[in-house]
Each structure stands twice: as structure tokens, then as C-alpha cells.
Amino acid sequence: MTRAEFDTLKNPGVFTKDYRGQVLMTPQVMASTKVSIARLIDGLQEFLKHHGELKVVIHCLWEKSGHTANSKHYTGIACDFHLTGCGFLSAYELVRQFLEEVNLADSTGWGLYPDWNYPGFHLDLRGKKGRWGYYGGEMRGFDETLKYARDKFGKVS
Numbered sequence: 001m002t003r004a005e006f007d008t009l010k011n012p013g014v015f016t017k018d019y020r021g022q023v024l025m026t027p028q029v030m031a032s033t034k035v036s037i038a039r040l041i042d043g044l045q046e047f048l049k050h051h052g053e054l055k056v057v058i059h060c061l062w063e064k065s066g067h068t069a070n071s072k073h074y075t076g077i078a079c080d081f082h083l084t085g086c087g088f089l090s091a092y093e094l095v096r097q098f099l100e101e102v103n104l105a106d107s108t109g110w111g112l113y114p115d116w117n118y119p120g121f122h123l124d125l126r127g128k129k130g131r132w133g134y135y136g137g138e139m140r141g142f143d144e145t146l147k148y149a150r151d152k153f154g155k156v157s
């Protein structure tokens with residue numbers, strides 16, 4: 001993504017810092033992250049405006065290491081994030097609605113990570129549907145992970 005492409009995003013503030021408060025958009029991350037995933041996350045933040053004081057907090061975009069083999073992070077079409085302003089289960093429902101609304105439910109990879117310190121999600125633009133979860137130190141099925149999250153977070157989320 002070029003700086004000019006970045007400047008077309010409606011919510012550039014979402015991309016300023018990562019969840020630890022570190023600078024997210026280094027020149028290398030900017031250059032290596034595809035504008036398509038940035039637009040998807042930007043669109044999610046737009047969508048959330050209709051649902052209260054919610055914010056996307058990005059964990060990472062493009063990264064050169066630290067993910068599974070063939071991770072879409074390595075090709076710059078993935079984003080890990082959580083939402084602030086609501087719990088994991090509400091966030092799950094909002095992301096689900098958003099993917100339906102933008103007609104990308106069948107062309108995205110979506111992973112559920114309820115055990116992260118900041119429970120959240122992986123989204124990528126792989127061009128086909130991928131769904132999975134991760135908890136207890138293992139890759140799991142999407143529905144199984146959702147059930148785990150419902151047990152873990154219950155109604156308070």
C-alpha cells in the first residue's frame with residue numbers, strides 16, 4: 001500500500017498504533033500490507049459506527065514471521081485485531097454481520113482467538129472461505145471454538 005492509498009482510508013487512526021501502543025504503520029508494514037485488507041478493516045470500523053462506541057484495535061497486519069506456515073500475514077492480506085467497547089461474543093456477532101453485509105463471508109479467512117490476552121480475531125482476504133479457531137494451545141474448529149467462547153465469556157460478554 002502506498003501512502004496515497006493509505007490517505008484514502010476513512011479511519012486512519014485505527015492504523016496508527018497497535019494494541020500495545022507501538023507504531024503500527026512503519027514504512028515496511030505500509031509497503032508490505034495490501035490496501036485491500038486495510039480497506040476491509042477501515043470498512044469494519046465504518047460499520048461499527050452504527051453500533052455504538054466501538055473501535056478496532058489492530059494487533060498486526062503484514063509481518064515477516066511469527067505466524068503459521070503460509071500465513072496470509074506474510075503476503076500482507078491479513079489482520080489480527082480485537083474490538084474495544086464490547087465483549088468477544090458481541091464482537092464476533094458484529095464481524096459476522098459485517099462480512100455478510102459486504103458480501104465477503106465466502107471469500108475470507110476468519111479465525112477466532114478467545115484465549116488471547118485481548119480476545120479477538122484474524123481476518124484475511126484469501127479469496128475463499130476459511131474458518132477456524134484456536135484455544136487451549138491448539139487449532140480447533142470454528143464452531144467448537146465459538147462454543148468454548150460462549151462457555152468462557154457467557155452473558156457478560
Ligand SMILES: [Zn+2]
Pocket residue numbers: 067073078079080121122123
Ligand atoms: Zn492472524
